[in-house]
Amino acid sequence: MNYLEKEYHPIIEDYVAEYVEDNLDKVERDAFEEVLVQDDDLRELAFSAKEGRKYLQMLQKEKATEGLLNRLHKRLKENN
Amino acid sequence: MNTFEVSKVRTYSDEDLMEYFQNEHVAAFNELVRRYQDRLHNFLYRYTRDHHDCEDLIQETFLRVHKSKNSYTRIAKFSTWMYTIALNLAKSLYKKKQRMYKISIHKDPNDSEDFEMLIEDSNILPDEILHQKLSIEKLEKALMALPEDFREMVILRDLQQMTYEEISDITETPMGTVKSRINRGRAQIQHMIKNYVELGTSF
Numbered sequence: 001m002n003y004l005e006k007e008y009h010p011i012i013e014d015y016v017a018e019y020v021e022d023n024l025d026k027v028e029r030d031a032f033e034e035v036l037v038q039d040d041d042l043r044e045l046a047f048s049a050k051e052g053r054k055y056l057q058m059l060q061k062e063k064a065t066e067g068l069l070n071r072l073h074k075r076l077k078e079n080n
Numbered sequence: 081m082n083t084f085e086v087s088k089v090r091t092y093s094d095e096d097l098m099e100y101f102q103n104e105h106v107a108a109f110n111e112l113v114r115r116y117q118d119r120l121h122n123f124l125y126r127y128t129r130d131h132h133d134c135e136d137l138i139q140e141t142f143l144r145v146h147k148s149k150n151s152y153t154r155i156a157k158f159s160t161w162m163y164t165i166a167l168n169l170a171k172s173l174y175k176k177k178q179r180m181y182k183i184s185i186h187k188d189p190n191d192s193e194d195f196e197m198l199i200e201d202s203n204i205l206p207d208e209i210l211h212q213k214l215s216i217e218k219l220e221k222a223l224m225a226l227p228e229d230f231r232e233m234v235i236l237r238d239l240q241q242m243t244y245e246e247i248s249d250i251t252e253t254p255m256g257t258v259k260s261r262i263n264r265g266r267a268q269i270q271h272m273i274k275n276y277v278e279l280g281t282s283f
Contacts, residue, residue: 007260
């Protein structure tokens with residue numbers, strides 16, 4: 001994971017973020033992928049980040065427990 | 081500002097609700113709790129991994145919103161202001177728990193009753209569900225293993241769907257650093273679990 005020690009220009013970091021989130025249009029994406037072909041570490045960063053984001057989206061949404069508002073108002077009363 | 085109408089409470093913006101709450105309309109506060117309780121739970125659970133602690137933190141966050149309502153000004157987005165409170169509370173609890181954990185792992189060698197207990201799990205799960213459960217657990221652990229600065233930003237972006245600008249405001253970090261940490265945080269997650277979950281398989 002050499003990319004962890006590397007610092008890229010903010011514009012490159014911006015491109016990685018946009019690439020990972022599929023926000024680049026075709027021309028930009030093709031151009032950026034040309035850059036990725038030339039830089040192994042940057043390519044690993046971009047591809048890994050893209051996969052990592054997919055995994056994170058699999059995390060289930062946790063929900064607040066029923067009756068939170070009532071319990072909150074009880075605490076508010078106790079505090080006053 | 082228009083007169084507050086309970087029947088329209090769900091149509092007001094967060095910032096309008098705060099202003100109505102500043103004018104003592106409790107229904108406006110209740111609506112903010114309703115809007116954010118699940119999102120906050122989802123956010124804070126990543127720090128606590130305990131639903132009870134998580135509820136305590138949510139309550140504490142809203143207690144502070146309630147107590148400090150008059151210090152809120154419309155210049156800031158309500159969610160940014162509230163998440164800043166929640167994040168600070170979560171960090172404090174996380175540090176406190178880490179200290180407690182470090183203390184609790186030292187068992188007393190002079191105490192004959194201080195021993196480990198093995199508890200058998202009688203809930204036998206089918207393979208697929210078990211794999212899914214283990215994978216999610218692995219993912220949760222990978223997230224917890226990220227450096228704190230990386231984790232909070234990844235959570236705010238990928239679990240809370242906040243904009244980079246909002247994350248920059250909440251964490252008081254330059255935008256370039258936010259993007260760099262999120263990029264690396266995501267990549268590290270992938271690296272930590274790549275041997276565990278095959279690409280293309282569903283959890």
